[in-house]
Amino acid sequence: MASSPVTAAPQPALHGWLTGMVANLGSFAMSSVAGIGDVAIFTLQTFGWMFARRQRREVLLPSFYQIGVMSLPVVALTGLFIGMVLAVQSYAQFKALGLETRLGSVINLSLVRELGPVLAATMLAGRVGSAMAAELGTMRVTEQIDALESMGANPIYYLVVPRFLGCLVLIPSLTVMADFMGVLGGYLYSHVLLGIDYHHYWENSRAYVDAFDFLMGIFKSFFFGAAIALVSCHHGFHCTPGAEGVGRAATNAFVHSFVLILVLDLFLGIGLNNLHDFFRPEGPRKLL
Amino acid sequence: MPAAAPATSRASAEADPPVLRVDGLGVQFGSQEVLRDISLELDAGQTLVVLGESGCGKTVLLKTMIGLVRPTAGDVAFEGRSLTRMNDRQLAHLRTKYGFVFQGAALFDSYTIADNIAFPLREHTRLSEREIAEIVGTLVDEVGLPRTVLLKKPVQLSGGMRKRAGLARALALDPQLVLYDEPTTGLDPIMTDVINELILRVRERPRVTSVVVTHDMSTARKVADRIIMLYPLFRLRPDEPQIVFDGTPAELDRTRDPRVRQFIEGRAGNRLTELLEEQGLTDRGRPAATAHDASIDDETAEEDEEDAT
Numbered sequence: 001m002a003s004s005p006v007t008a009a010p011q012p013a014l015h016g017w018l019t020g021m022v023a024n025l026g027s028f029a030m031s032s033v034a035g036i037g038d039v040a041i042f043t044l045q046t047f048g049w050m051f052a053r054r055q056r057r058e059v060l061l062p063s064f065y066q067i068g069v070m071s072l073p074v075v076a077l078t079g080l081f082i083g084m085v086l087a088v089q090s091y092a093q094f095k096a097l098g099l100e101t102r103l104g105s106v107i108n109l110s111l112v113r114e115l116g117p118v119l120a121a122t123m124l125a126g127r128v129g130s131a132m133a134a135e136l137g138t139m140r141v142t143e144q145i146d147a148l149e150s151m152g153a154n155p156i157y158y159l160v161v162p163r164f165l166g167c168l169v170l171i172p173s174l175t176v177m178a179d180f181m182g183v184l185g186g187y188l189y190s191h192v193l194l195g196i197d198y199h200h201y202w203e204n205s206r207a208y209v210d211a212f213d214f215l216m217g218i219f220k221s222f223f224f225g226a227a228i229a230l231v232s233c234h235h236g237f238h239c240t241p242g243a244e245g246v247g248r249a250a251t252n253a254f255v256h257s258f259v260l261i262l263v264l265d266l267f268l269g270i271g272l273n274n275l276h277d278f279f280r281p282e283g284p285r286k287l288l
Numbered sequence: 289m290p291a292a293a294p295a296t297s298r299a300s301a302e303a304d305p306p307v308l309r310v311d312g313l314g315v316q317f318g319s320q321e322v323l324r325d326i327s328l329e330l331d332a333g334q335t336l337v338v339l340g341e342s343g344c345g346k347t348v349l350l351k352t353m354i355g356l357v358r359p360t361a362g363d364v365a366f367e368g369r370s371l372t373r374m375n376d377r378q379l380a381h382l383r384t385k386y387g388f389v390f391q392g393a394a395l396f397d398s399y400t401i402a403d404n405i406a407f408p409l410r411e412h413t414r415l416s417e418r419e420i421a422e423i424v425g426t427l428v429d430e431v432g433l434p435r436t437v438l439l440k441k442p443v444q445l446s447g448g449m450r451k452r453a454g455l456a457r458a459l460a461l462d463p464q465l466v467l468y469d470e471p472t473t474g475l476d477p478i479m480t481d482v483i484n485e486l487i488l489r490v491r492e493r494p495r496v497t498s499v500v501v502t503h504d505m506s507t508a509r510k511v512a513d514r515i516i517m518l519y520p521l522f523r524l525r526p527d528e529p530q531i532v533f534d535g536t537p538a539e540l541d542r543t544r545d546p547r548v549r550q551f552i553e554g555r556a557g558n559r560l561t562e563l564l565e566e567q568g569l570t571d572r573g574r575p576a577a578t579a580h581d582a583s584i585d586d587e588t589a590e591e592d593e594e595d596a597t
Contacts, residue, residue, distance in 0.1 A: 062398075139397075146356050147394035151408045151457075152383040154376070 042156075042234050046164055049157040055165065063162040067128050068170035072177060075123050079178035082115055083107060083185030091194055101200035105208035107186035112209060116179035117217040118265055121224035123178075124171060125257035129232035132163055133253030136236025137246040145237070155237070164229040171225030172218050179217065212276060220268045227260045307332045307367060307465060307497045308353060314361030315348050321521055322348050324530050325362070328516065330465075335491050335498040337508045340518035341551060345530075346501040347391075349518070350467050353499065354386050355379045366465070384412050387458030387466040391473055393450040395442035401428075401453050402438040408460045427456040431486055448479035455486060466490055468500040472507050480506065487511045505552055509537050517548055 086107045094100045136159060139145050148155045183205075190196040232253040239249040306329035313326040322345040330336055340346045351357040352364055355371045364371045366382060374382065395404045405424045409415055415423070428435055431452040442450055451471060458466060468487065472480040484507050490496055491511070500511055508515055517533040517540075524530065533540060533548045540552065550557055 142392055142397075143390045143394040144396055146351070147388070147390055147396070149356055149380075150354055150383060150386065150388035150390075151411060151461075152380040153407070153411050154380065 038238075039230065039234055042160075042237070043230050045156050046160050046230065046233075049154060050161050050164065053157060055162055059158065060162050060165065063166040064170060066131075067124070067163070067166035068173060071124055071127055071170075071174055074127060075120050075174045075178050076181045078119055078123055079111075079116065079181030080185040082119055082178075083111060083182035083187075084189040086110060086115070086182075087186045087189040087194065091190070100194070100196055102204045103190050103194075103196055104187065104201035104205035107190070108183050108205045108209045109213060111182040111186070112179050112214045112217045114217070114265070114269075116182055117175045117221040117224060118261060119182075120171060120174040120178040121221060121228065121261045122258060124167065124174060124225065125228045125232070125254050125261065128167070129228045129257045130250040130254045132229070132232040133236040133239070134246055134250040136233055137239030137249040140237060140239045141241050141246060160229075160233045160237075163233055164226065167225035167229035168222060169225075171221045171228075175218055175221040179214070212279075216272045216276075219272070220265060223264050223268060224261050227264060228257045231257045231260060305368065306330055307334075308499075309365045309368075310349075310353070310362070311365070312362035313349070313352060313359050313364065315345070315352060315357060316360045323352070323359075323518075324521055326518075326530060327362075328531070328534070330497055330499065332464075332495055332497055333491075335487070335500065335511055335513045337512035337515045338499065338501045338518060339503060339505075339508055339515055339533075339551065341503065341520065344518045344520040346503075346518055347469055350469055350499060350501050353465075354383060354388060354467060384408070384461050385464045387461070387463035389451070389455050389458045389466065389468045389471055391470045393442070393454035395450060395453055395457070397442055400439050400441060401433075401445070404442070404453060405457045405460055407457065412461060423460065424456075427459055428453075430459070430489075431456045432482065448475050448482065451475065451479075451483060452486065455483075455490075459490065462493075464495060464497060466496060466498045468498065468502075470502055470504075471500065472502065472504050480504065481510075483507075484510045503551075505554075508540075512537050515540050517551065519547055 087103060090103055090106055091100060094103050094106070136145070139159070145155045145159070148158055187198070187201060190201055191198050235249040235253040235256070239245050308330040310326055310328045310330075313323055314321070315323040326349060328336075338346050338349060348357055352359050355364070355374070359372060366385070369382070371379065371382070395401070396407070399407070402421075402424055405427055406420045409420045409423060413420075424438065425435060428438060433449060433452050433456070437445060437449060437453070442453070445453065455471075471487065472483050475483065487498065487500060487507075488511055491498055498511075500507065502508055513536070515533065515535060515537055516531050518530055519528075519532045521530060532545060533543060535543070540548070543549065
């Protein structure tokens with residue numbers, strides 16, 4: 001069909017804009033799928049090497065020390081403060097309802113179910129995940145990873161598996177520490193500064209927090225630890241050359257780990273709550 | 289195709305099958321083609337020097353020879369076995385026959401020099417720690433490092449010491465093929481010659497074949513039995529071979545190929561102008577005239593004309 005020159009003129013521009021948009025969308029989809037596939041292969045290789053060959057003690061212990069022991073003070077300190085902050089923020093509302101003696105239940109339930117594991121994982125992602133990405137990124141840039149391969153050694157076995165095991169095995173301990181210090185901080189602030197009776201505080205805590213809540217947090221922490229190690233090591237392994245590349249790898253390792261922790265927390269929370277309801281059909285206990 | 293492989297200075301090597309065969313090799317990263325249709329054979333005991341300007345694909349070729357870079361076309365075979373058809377385990381085993389000296393030495397930062405050199409021995413042998421310590425001591429002596437460096441970390445060593453420690457590590461498993469990636473880059477002239485001497489000493493080991501990637505002509509002339517020169521693909525027509533020279537050091541000095549002569553004589557030619565033009569600058573470093581400038585010039589010309597009338 002013949003068209004007038006007036007109406008035909010804008011068509012190429014619109015056509016170009018549309019094809020450009022579709023091309024960008026396709027490119028984004030392709031790179032996303034390739035990226036997910038790459039991480040999936042990396043994860044499978046890590047699991048494969050974890051069981052294929054036993055780790056050497058002298059390789060494993062420094063990793064465990066860096067991930068576990070060196071993270072304890074910062075996790076303990078942040079746990080202590082978050083417990084106190086919970087007490088500060090909840091007290092006014094609970095007092096208005098005349099329920100200030102129930103403060104212990106809400107602080108401790110929040111801590112062992114959510115804040116303890118998420119806080120420990122966030123600190124681990126910030127302190128250890130970024131450092132792992134930067135260290136492995138530097139090794140990539142300075143050809144140390146190539147050197148490992150050139151000597152017939154597998155870089156995933158030597159560099160990723162010890163860090164993965166360190167995060168997986170030690171994050172529950174860090175979670176317990178965050179829980180403990182949070183509970184302690186919440187109690188100290190509530191009892192010493194807000195004057196809440198310690199008997200009621202603990203009795204209410206005991207009534208509303210049970211082993212399932214505590215174990216739910218510990219269970220989630222395993223997933224957080226695995227996610228931090230895999231995401232951070234993957235970013236380090238695929239670091240682009242130069243100081244900027246290493247910096248970007250470290251930043252992206254933290255950002256992506258943190259987002260993944262929150263996404264996992266949501267889905268694990270939904271799944272574990274359904275599991276809880278399945279075993280306890282009477283439903284959740286009511287605060288009021 | 290490159291010129292026929294020249295005779296090596298080692299007559300004994302001629303009758304043997306090639307240690308390494310590169311056949312129609314091509315490497316591409318995304319849309320960027322780095323190597324195209326590279327074919328060469330490396331005889332046992334030969335020292336091949338790969339020359340070429342920065343970015344022409346020398347290091348990529350070296351890494352393809354050990355399987356660190358997978359070719360997108362063609363094949364690399366070590367003693368008749370194709371690297372491209374090997375799985376990771378087979379490739380890891382094959383690499384025990386290689387020694388790789390990296391440009392920046394690539395020593396592990398967190399290990400001492402002793403642990404760095406001992407690494408391949410611990411990984412691939414069942415030697416006792418005492419035997420490993422003895423071998424490490426011998427290797428350190430061989431590359432002319434004092435034994436006091438053994439307990440130091442790589443960061444505590446000078447560039448030349450790190451390179452020699454890297455060479456000691458590469459020799460730990462008594463390799464058949466030693467690959468050197470710019471072994472003298474960043475070193476002073478004396479240390480450069482020390483490294484050259486060490487490469488010659490390694491060559492004297494029984495049946496050691498070497499490939500040296502460099503752009504240092506003194507290294508090339510001193511250590512090479514055979515020299516090839518790679519040329520960047522973007523400067524070549526599609527039908528031109530990427531290996532622009534293949535011969536002995538004496539033949540290199542006699543060659544009349546202007547591309548090779550420019551490299552060995554170290555002449556810039558019109559490269560600076562080309563580089564500036566790529567960035568849209570004139571040969572004096574000023575921005576080249578743009579469409580906007582052109583329109584301003586036109587307006588000025590029109591004003592001048594009006595003034596004139």
